[in-house]
Amino acid sequence: MKIAIVGGGPGGLYFAALMKQLDPSHNITLWERNAASDTFGFGVVFSDETLGGIGNADAVVAEYMSRRFARWSDIDVHFGGETVTVGGQGFAAMSRKELLELLQRRCAELGVDVRFSTMAPPIAELEAGYDLVLASDGVNSQIRATYADSFGPDLDPRPNKFMWLGTDQVFEAFKFFVKETEWGVMQIHGYPYSDEGSTFIVEMSPDVWEAAGFGATADTVFAPGVSDQLAIDKIRSIFAEELDGHEVLANNSKWLNFTTVRNRSWRHGNVVLLGDAAHTAHFSIGSGTKLAMEDSLALAACLHEHADVESALSAYEAERRPVVESTQRAAQASLEWFERIGQYKDQNPTQFAFNLLTRSRRITQENLRLRDPEFAEAVDRNFAESQGLTETAPAMFQPYQIGGLELKNRIVVSPMDMYSAVDGVPGDFHKVHLGSKALGGAGLVMTEMICVSAEGRITPGCTGLYTDGQRDSWKEIVGFVHGSSTAKIGAQIGHAGRKASTRVMWEGIDEPLEAGNWEAVGPSALAYGPGSQTPREIDRSGMDAIKAEFVEATRRAGHAGFDLLEVHAAHGYLLSSFVSPVANSRTDEYGGSLENRLRFPLEIFDAVRAAWPADKPLTVRISATDWIEGGNDSDDSVEIARAFVAHGAAGIDVSTGQVASEEKPAYGRSYQTPFADRIRQEVAGPAGVAVIAVGAISSYDDVNSVLLAGRADLVALGRTHLYDPQWTLHAAAEQEYQGPGAQWTPQFRAGRRKPPSSRTDAVRPRLSLLKEADSDASNAHLRWTPAQAAAESVLTH
Numbered sequence: 113m114k115i116a117i118v119g120g121g122p123g124g125l126y127f128a129a130l131m132k133q134l135d136p137s138h139n140i141t142l143w144e145r146n147a148a149s150d151t152f153g154f155g156v157v158f159s160d161e162t163l164g165g166i167g168n169a170d171a172v173v174a175e176y177m178s179r180r181f182a183r184w185s186d187i188d189v190h191f192g193g194e195t196v197t198v199g200g201q202g203f204a205a206m207s208r209k210e211l212l213e214l215l216q217r218r219c220a221e222l223g224v225d226v227r228f229s230t231m232a233p234p235i236a237e238l239e240a241g242y243d244l245v246l247a248s249d250g251v252n253s254q255i256r257a258t259y260a261d262s263f264g265p266d267l268d269p270r271p272n273k274f275m276w277l278g279t280d281q282v283f284e285a286f287k288f289f290v291k292e293t294e295w296g297v298m299q300i301h302g303y304p305y306s307d308e309g310s311t312f313i314v315e316m317s318p319d320v321w322e323a324a325g326f327g328a329t330a331d332t333v334f335a336p337g338v339s340d341q342l343a344i345d346k347i348r349s350i351f352a353e354e355l356d357g358h359e360v361l362a363n364n365s366k367w368l369n370f371t372t373v374r375n376r377s378w379r380h381g382n383v384v385l386l387g388d389a390a391h392t393a394h395f396s397i398g399s400g401t402k403l404a405m406e407d408s409l410a411l412a413a414c415l416h417e418h419a420d421v422e423s424a425l426s427a428y429e430a431e432r433r434p435v436v437e438s439t440q441r442a443a444q445a446s447l448e449w450f451e452r453i454g455q456y457k458d459q460n461p462t463q464f465a466f467n468l469l470t471r472s473r474r475i476t477q478e479n480l481r482l483r484d485p486e487f488a489e490a491v492d493r494n495f496a497e498s499q500g501l502t503e504t505a506p507a508m509f510q511p512y513q514i515g516g517l518e519l520k521n522r523i524v525v526s527p528m529d530m531y532s533a534v535d536g537v538p539g540d541f542h543k544v545h546l547g548s549k550a551l552g553g554a555g556l557v558m559t560e561m562i563c564v565s566a567e568g569r570i571t572p573g574c575t576g577l578y579t580d581g582q583r584d585s586w587k588e589i590v591g592f593v594h595g596s597s598t599a600k601i602g603a604q605i606g607h608a609g610r611k612a613s614t615r616v617m618w619e620g621i622d623e624p625l626e627a628g629n630w631e632a633v634g635p636s637a638l639a640y641g642p643g644s645q646t647p648r649e650i651d652r653s654g655m656d657a658i659k660a661e662f663v664e665a666t667r668r669a670g671h672a673g674f675d676l677l678e679v680h681a682a683h684g685y686l687l688s689s690f691v692s693p694v695a696n697s698r699t700d701e702y703g704g705s706l707e708n709r710l711r712f713p714l715e716i717f718d719a720v721r722a723a724w725p726a727d728k729p730l731t732v733r734i735s736a737t738d739w740i741e742g743g744n745d746s747d748d749s750v751e752i753a754r755a756f757v758a759h760g761a762a763g764i765d766v767s768t769g770q771v772a773s774e775e776k777p778a779y780g781r782s783y784q785t786p787f788a789d790r791i792r793q794e795v796a797g798p799a800g801v802a803v804i805a806v807g808a809i810s811s812y813d814d815v816n817s818v819l820l821a822g823r824a825d826l827v828a829l830g831r832t833h834l835y836d837p838q839w840t841l842h843a844a845a846e847q848e849y850q851g852p853g854a855q856w857t858p859q860f861r862a863g864r865r866k867p868p869s870s871r872t873d874a875v876r877p878r879l880s881l882l883k884e885a886d887s888d889a890s891n892a893h894l895r896w897t898p899a900q901a902a903a904e905s906v907l908t909h
Contacts, residue, residue, distance in 0.1 A: 113138050113415070114241070118232040118255060119248035120144025122156070122208075123387035123404030125215035125226075127246060130169060130412035132222035141225040143232035150337075151212050152364040154278035154312075155182075155305025156401040157205045169409050176214050180206045182304040185894035186285035189465040190354070196465035199893035200483025203286060205305040208401070235259075235383070244421055245383045246411075248404070251373055253389035263385065264376025269369050272451050273326065274315040274395075275343065277365050281358035283310040284895040288468060289354045290453065296320035297454040300351060301396060307898030309361065313395060314347050315450060324350075326367065339365040370394055370447065374440065378433075379425045386411060391436045393443035396450055397472055403439065407432060441780045442472040448786060455793035459822060462494040467821040473782055477507075477820055478813040484892055495820050507819035508812060509844065509853030512555070512826060514802045515729030515762035517675055519555035519826075520598055521853040522819060523840045526806050526830035527604045527678070527733075529560040529574065531616035536566065536576030543589050549833050550592075550599035553840030553854050556826070557599050561606045561680050562586075562669075564661040567630050568607035568686070571616045577605065577665040577672075586672040594673070598855050602676030603669045604733065605720075607658060609686030610634035610647035610695065622773065634689050635696040635703065635712075641773025649698075655712055658686070662716050666723040677724050678763075679717055681756075682735040683770035687713040691752060692735070692771045694743040706748055710755050721760050731763035731802070732756045736787035739768065739775040746787055753791045763802035764791055765828065782809050782818065789823035797822075804828050812843035842866075 115131060117124045120142055128140050158166075158177075167174035181204045189196045219226050232238065235255050238245045247255035256263050282304050289300035298320060301313040321327065329340050339362035348360045373392040378385040387404030411428045418424035449471035456464055465487075469475050481488035489504075496504045501511075509521045525546075532541045542559075549557045563569040563576045576582050586603070593601045612632040615623050624645050633654060634647035650658070662679075669677055681687035689695035690712045696703050702712050717732065724730050734756070736749035744752070753764045766788035769775050777783070784807030792803040805824035809815060810832045818824050832839055844854035845866045856864045 113243045113421075115140045115244045115246065116232070116238045116242040117142040117246040117248060118235075118238070119246075119250060119387075119389070120146070120216075120226065120228065121248060121250065121387065121404065122211055122215060122401045123408050124246060124248035125212070125219055126170075126173075126405050127248070127386065127408035127412055128224040128226075129173070129215065129218045129222055130408060131415070132219075132224055133170065134412060134416045136223065139225075142219070142227065143230050144226070144228050145231050146229065148216060148226075148228040151209045153208045153276055154309065154361070154363065155205045155303060156208050156211060157203060157303060157399045158402050159398070160202055160204070162402050162406055163204060165406065165409055169412075170218070173214065173218055177206060177211070180210055180214075180306070182206065182306055182896045182898075183894065184285050184304070184896040185892065187288070187469065188285045189288045189290070189461070189468055191288075191290045191464050192461045194461040196461050196487075197285070197893070198465060198469060198480070198484050198487045200480075201286070203303065205303055205311075207305050210306075211401070239381060239383060243382060244415070246386055247383060247389050248386045249389055251371060251388040251392055253385065255383065256375070256385060256389050259380040259383065262377060262380035266374040266376070268372040268374070270372065270394075270447055270451065271318050272315055272370065272447070273318060273321040273367050274313055274370060275340070275347070275365050275367055276363075277312040277314065277344065277347070278309050278361035278363065279312040279355060279358050280309050280361060281355060282307060282896070282898060284897060289351065290464075290468075291351070291354070292457055293320075293324070293350060295323040297457055298324075298350065299450065299453060300354065304896045312360065314351070317451060317454065320454075321367075329367075334366050337364050339363070340367060343367065372440065372444065372447075378429050382421050382425075384411065384425050384428070391440060393436075393439050394447035394450075396446045397439070397443045397474075403436065406435070441778075442474050444778075445786065446472040452790065452793075455790065456822075460494065460498065462490055463498065463820070463822055466491045467823075470817050470821050473814075473817075476813045476817045478816075486892075491820055503851070505851060505853060506812070506844075506847050506849055507816045508827070508840075509849055509851060510819075511853065512802070514676070514731070514826070516727050517600060517729050519600060520855070521553070521555040521840065522826045523554045523556070523815070524804060524806075524826050524828035525549040525554045525557040525833050526828035527558045527560050527680075528830045528834070529570065529617070531571050531573035531618075533573055533575040536563065536569065536574065536578065537582050538575045538585050538589060542575065542585075543592060546589055546601065547592050547596065548837040550597040550601065551857055551860070552833065552836075552838035553844065553856075554599055554833070555840075555853075556602055556676065557593060558602045558604055558678065558828070559586075561604050561685070562665065564605055564607050564658070564665040567633070568609075568612065568658070568661065570608040570611055570685075571614055572625070572628065573616045574608075577603070577668045578661065580668070583668040583672050586669075586674075590673040597857060600675040602678055602731075603672070603674040604678040604680050605662065605665045605669065606680030607661070607686040608632070609684070609689050610638070610640050610644070611684055612647075613645060634686065635698055635709075638695055638697060640684060640695075644773070655702075655715075659716055659719050663719050663723045666720045670723075670725055670728075674728075676729050676731065677720070678731045678733055678765060679713075679720055680733050681713050681717075682733040682765075682767045684735070684772065687716060688735055688771060692738050692744055694738055694740050694772045706744075706751055710752065714755060714759055717756060717759050717761070729762035730760065731765055731804070732761050733765035733767055735768050735771055736766050736784070736791070737768045738771045739777045740772055743771060746790060749787055750791060750794050753795045757795055757799050757801050761801060763804060763826075764788075764796050765804040765806065766791055766824075767806055780808065782814055783807055785809070785818055785823055789821075792822070792824060802826060806830070812847065815843075 287302035298316040414428040613629040632647040788805040802825040806828040
């Protein structure tokens with residue numbers, strides 16, 4: 113092949129070297145506009161997984177890298193005047209300059225034509241004259257910009273300010289210095305990369321950056337290679353204690369905003385994007401160099417395995433895109449956490465350290481229990497103590513009081529519509545459905561949305577509380593839950609609004625009824641989506657009638673004996689559609705500003721609160737974002753929650769979306785939890801109001817991690833309980849927990865231990881003469897001490 117490479121960073125160089133190894137007859141030319149000696153940045157970090165791939169692909173490169181690595185396993189979190197150390201992580205880093213020199217030498221050895229200080233020819237010329245053109249020209253890729261229509265770039269510049277620096281202080285571990293200054297919280301991400309220095313990245317929110325005076329050089333245009341010395345001097349002063357007499361090192365160091373790069377496609381004919389040109393991931397979860405070199409390995413392999421360029425590039429993107437997107441999801445969670453780091457400044461050091469480590473959702477409590485058991489146990493103890501509890505137990509099995517209601521544990525069965533009622537009356541199916549979840553160990557079982565009127569139903573199969581017969585049927589179900597379990601049961605009430613009169617889920621969710629339909633109403637005459645019924649805009653008399661229906665449903669819920677009541681103001685139903693600007697275009701006092709859009713939902717909430725027993729908690733479910741441009745977002749959700757708290761909500765159940773059909777949710781594991789977290793930190797927590805997290809949470813490990821980090825007080829699970837009605841009790845068995853938070857009904861108690869499998873009864877023989885040291889324990893706290901590493905290297909080599 114004849115290959116053109118634009119960009120001489122690690123990704124481009126490594127790809128060139130790999131291709132030459134696979135076939136020395138490849139004709140490869142690489143253009144790099146900077147000189148060979150130019151390099152920006154300090155250290156680069158690799159995972160053991162990536163290093164294994166490099167070792168398999170190029171033993172020469174891998175062997176040299178291994179001799180230059182700084183290795184350690186500890187993370188030190190400096191926060192609140194304390195240092196919390198967590199071991200067992202496993203890191204390897206080296207100088208970016210040394211890595212580039214190594215790859216440059218390797219390319220020269222293999223015969224790659226590398227042209228430094230040279231601009232690449234026009235892209236059209238390269239396309240026509242080469243079999244393959246590799247665009248490894250970085251985050252500001254000109255090739256990507258030229259073919260933007262094909263690549264479909266999505267550039268997301270983030271608000272936080274950061275500066276890439278170094279220090280001659282050799283850290284022994286990965287360092288997070290989180291410092292509350294007179295201007296606000298600033299943080300340092302630091303790690304060693306050699307026996308001579310460490311990377312030292314300073315980051316802060318734009319508000320803190322401005323307040324600290326760093327904006328003084330905002331309008332200064334620095335020449336390439338010139339650093340912002342005024343800012344560096346100030347950083348040196350602010351972090352003098354952390355630097356401990358050591359120097360701050362600069363290398364083209366100036367304030368930057370991180371940009372997340374995504375592309376709809378990485379291919380345009382025979383042109384392919386690689387590394388930062390194709391994708392970026394925030395520096396808080398790893399190295400862009402690592403991702404670029406992984407790209408290089410995969411691309412070289414696919415080109416070698418396929419007969420033509422088109423199929424090779426297709427295979428490359430199919431292989432790498434899921435890996436990259438997974439990394440970017442984790443990076444997005446991490447960068448958003450650091451953007452709001454100030455909201456955690458009142459956490460104690462142990463909880464803060466756990467929160468920091470689990471921010472991307474890739475590390476969990478059980479993961480930490482394997483890596484550093486002592487720290488994991490300390491986190492459990494800290495949680496119990498912070499809750500005023502004397503017994504240490506998995507967080508999910510610690511009791512919780514919401515309003516005056518005592519729950520035995522922190523698991524909620526989320527409301528799930530079953531579409532199985534007849535004329536709004538719940539029947540045997542609902543009794544079995546809700547009863548089985550109560551017997552399954554959850555602390556609180558929630559009904560589906562119970563509709564306040566026949567016209568307020570989503571489908572003909574929805575339940576109601578608008579007749580006494582419906583009330584009596586619900587009373588029977590509540591009686592079973594109370595009589596047969598220690599669970600509490602809550603009712604969720606709501607009105608379908610513009611999403612009314614649709615088919616049951618398995619016949620076409622959100623699709624309008626073909627026969628027997630009824631009129632939908634909403635704040636405005638705007639349909640939920642294409643093909644949906646256009647609702648009638650509700651007037652004041654209609655609003656009064658619906659308020660009266662909510663009040664009557666509330667009274668019936670009280671008579672039925674429910675322990676808790678929740679108002680459904682989420683998912684695009686009537687109250688949610690009033691709150692959302694996507695569904696509410698009114699020009700009266702119920703439309704326009706968020707304050708106005710909240711007016712009717714708060715009127716309903718106040719009326720329900722007045723009708724509901726004062727000693728029983730009233731909660732509200734909200735959509736924290738509409739997932740639509742121009743709709744409500746996370747900032748709005750904080751104010752929405754604040755309003756309901758001010759009106760007496762005992763809990764905020766934080767969901768998202770389903771407000772309009774054109775939504776584009778960012779799905780992923782626990783994807784809604786960050787919204788709950790923010791509401792808890794900024795509004796609910798200080799007010800003593802419970803926050804319920806919900807959405808794609810399915811493992812007990814994730815539940816415990818959410819609770820231990822302080823992101824929510826309770827966790828609601830829906831589909832997980834459909835898969836396993838006794839999920840909570842099974843989670844207790846998995847964690848070997850027996851206590852008041854997981855009580856088996858006497859009839860089921862014989863099954864409280866996990867059944868043995870084909871391998872659990874195997875007893876292994878002794879096969880070693882001398883007892884081996886516990887490798888996990890011995891490696892739990894590995895520090896980077898260059899003198900010791902040098903001695904070990906001499907012995908090894």
